[in-house]
Amino acid sequence: MLTGLTIKNYALIDQLQVSFNDGFTIITGETGAGKSILLGGLSLILGKRADLSSLRNPENKCIIEATFDISKYKLKGLFKEQDLDYETQTIIRREILPSGKSRAFVNDSPVNLSSLQSLGAQLIDIHSQHETMQLVDDAFQFQVIDALAKTERDLETYTLHLKSHKTLNKELKQLQQFQAEALKEHDYNAFLLNELVEANLKEGELQELEEDFELLNNVELIQLKLEEANALLSEEQAGVLTSLRDLKAALQKLATISTTYQDLLDRVTSSLIDLDDVLVDIERFEGNLDADPNRLEIVNAKLATLNNLTQKHLVKTVEELIIIRDDLSKKVAATENADQDILDKEQEIKAVEKLLNTEAKQITEKRNKAIPDLKKQLEAILSQLGMPNAQFNISLEVSDTFLYNGKDTLSFLFSANKGGQFNVLKKAASGGELSRIMLAIKSILSKYVKLPTIMFDEIDTGVSGEISNKMADIMALMSTKMQVFSITHLPQIAAKGNTHYKVYKKDVNEVTTTNLVKLNYDERVVELAQMLGGTQLSDSAIAHAKQLLN
Template sequence: MLTSLSIKNYALIDDLQANFNTGFTIITGETGAGKSILLGALSLILGKRADLSSLKDNTQKCIIEAVFDVSKYQLKSVYQQEDLDYEPQTIIRREILPSGKSRAFVNDTPVTVSSLQVLGERLIDIHSQHQTMQLTDDAFQFQVIDALAKIEEPLTEYKAKLKDYKSLKKELKKLLDFQAEANKEHEYNSFLLQELIDAKLVEGEFESLEEEYETLDNIEAIKEKIAASHQLLSDEQIGGLAILTEIKSNFNKIASFSQKYKELYDRIDSSLIELYDIFTEIEASEDALEADPNRLEFVNNRLQLLHNLKKKHLVSEISELIVIQNALDEKVGITENLDKNIGKLKTEISKVEKTLNTLAKTIHTKRNAVIPTLKSQLETLLADLGMPNAQFEITLGVATEFYANGKDDLNFLFSANKGGTFKPLNKAASGGELSRIMLAIKSVLSKYMQLPTIMFDEIDTGVSGEISNKMGMIMKQMSSSMQVFAITHLPQVAAKGDTHLKVYKEDVNQVTTTNLIVIEGEDRVVEIAQMLGGLELSSSAIAHAKQLLH
């Protein structure tokens, strides 16, 4: 419920503070006093778009803050969904800055306007003439029936399964589209894949083949240089090994004379060991070298094949060709297994469809079962509201497709007069009749579901006398299970309130401002009397006002 409201620098309001009680709260005031300003401020709390024209003083920011007791609303999941901290006493604040920007906060946490709208819908239902047109909306009509049918569990399961169903259907369409496209490319992709498979690609092979080709192609020059090097090292007279061995022998004889000669000897010894190693390697290379025209031709052909493949696929490395091969393998494999995958997916869709149909049938049965009760309660209430011949014809047909809330086609028809033709609500009922129908529906709903705080904005427009008295009684009854506000011009309704608030304008320093006060006792008698007979109070109006209040 709404426990308090603070409005600063909004429209004609400088600074207004109001606390609210449970039960039935009446708001009255002369036309133009500013009742619509209160609704406008509350609408901002609920996420309505803000603009600079809302500021009374456009050099100061506008602040609207409302406190709600949400402990009975079971809204924790909504808070979690919107990533908000849950507090049983929730504070919602909206600020409009002189720059025109607006900010919103829930329990001092910044939120988006969309989050404000999601939460606001669960806190206050502001009923206006515009909202009366909800009656003609399928979603609202289903909401009414579903509240009586108590189908939250199967409906939640249905929606979850429908989400799965749509996801699977989307996946199937994607596979079928892919299959149609893949079939065109399958033969070519298979050819490309086989070509790469036959090439038996090995990462790094190209570089090693290039090295081998250079060796084989220059075999004679290599042999010549290696042989010459071998000769220079192995010659007994002037060979490098013989010379270095003799130098080593010389320094071995003088190494004991000085540390310097000992170090030189060690270095010569190390060099000789390394030179012997080099000699052995050269000797082995010389023995291994052999002209092989066949191998040269093979390497050349292999290099040409790999070069052509790289050029064909616009890559520079064998590793990139391997990536392409893997991708082609996957694509060809998917194409070849598509029929199997599509069949499997169709079977899964069929199972989910069967479950959906079972749930939809359960939902349909439960909805059908409560239609007579809804029809009876609405017609009884409307008879009390001066529409004794009002009748509803509510039928459910089974659709061929899955809707967001089942497979039902709803016909919600109405006739206001005896023997009249049943028509959709917007064609069969006047504005005043629609208001009374909405009140009747809200009254029925309040018995079956935990409605938020509701505010009726002149729902009694166009009625008077005993009918307005009945409307007041219905709102009074609703307030036993929820917080109800009514903005009204009718004394019969105003007298039913547990709390009476009056909106009024006053001029202070030649500036008009709107204020709100609680009126009680004699002040309330006077207010009701003025609503009955105007500003000129008569004794009969006073007496009538007291009679209404008591």
């Protein structure tokens, strides 16, 4: 519900601030007084593109701010989707800067026009005789039928499953594409995998093999050097151990003479023990050393295999080859399991389609039950609005396709005259008739769903006083369930409002400004009398105005 509007420096408006109540609000004023300016300002709040020429004073910025009570609207999801702070008293502000730049804010958070339009569509519906294209839109026609059919929860469940259905089909397509691509590479990947598996790869293996190769490939040289080392240590005449033993004996004699030489003796003794151990190890190595041509051939072959594989896969280590092997194993397995994966996904899709078909059937049944009631209500209201022969032919046909709101295709046909052919609304109804049909539909919708604030902009143009009375009754009845504004030239409609505002122009210092004022009872009487008989107020016009108000 629109509770407040502030406009500064916009068109002929210098500064305007007004509060609104719920119920039925009337806005009147002479032609050219500025009612369209008021609508233009509201349109900016709803996300219309800004125009620099709208600035009253081009040196100052234009500010339009509207306050809405949205506590009864289910808009928390939309606020979350648009990443906005939800407040039950929501303030939308639009600024047009002298530079031409435009800014928009919702609860002081900056938003783009797209977000503003999404939110604005849920808050205000501005409707004029020339803005009836919504009527011919399938989505709007379904909205009307679904309101009567009470399919909201059915459609929510259907929509969730339809989203799942689309996701599963996307995944199926990806699996099929993967399978098609993978099959092309499967044989080659399997060949590469087989090579790596046969290589029996082990972490750290390359270093071990290289060490084995060096050992096996140099057995004779190792044997020769071990023999030399053994001889140097153990030769009876000039071996190192022999010399150390002689040295030890000499120091033992000195140590008996003085303890000063004991340290030297201990160090030589330690060296002798170490070198004895070295000799034992050398002899053990000599005993274990064995030329093994077969083992050398095996090691050499394995090294060649690993070198070929690292070069082939452009890597340097066995560990990298293992990673490639595991990855190829997954690819080959995925290719070989693709048929089963596709079959499983197809089964999931069939299960969801079964649910969708059941839900769509239920939606269709509810819609078919609601259509006769909608037809009856529409024709009854239009009869009151001067279209006694108006008839609707509304029917559903179930398609083979899952649509965004079920499986129904809608035929919404109209005939304004007896014996006339039924046709689609945009071809069968005139502008004035479309306007009255829209009023009838909105009045029906208001009984079933929470509609945004609606502003009827002179939809009564060209209708008689009697019909305008009926229009006013319909709008007044709608206003018991929602906030309704009517910009009108007809006193019959103006008299039915709970609140009455007048738009007027005023010249101050040779500058014209547009203003909006709330009328009290006496001012309403004068305004209605002028609407009835012109600026020259007559007693009969005053009396008629009071009669209308009462």
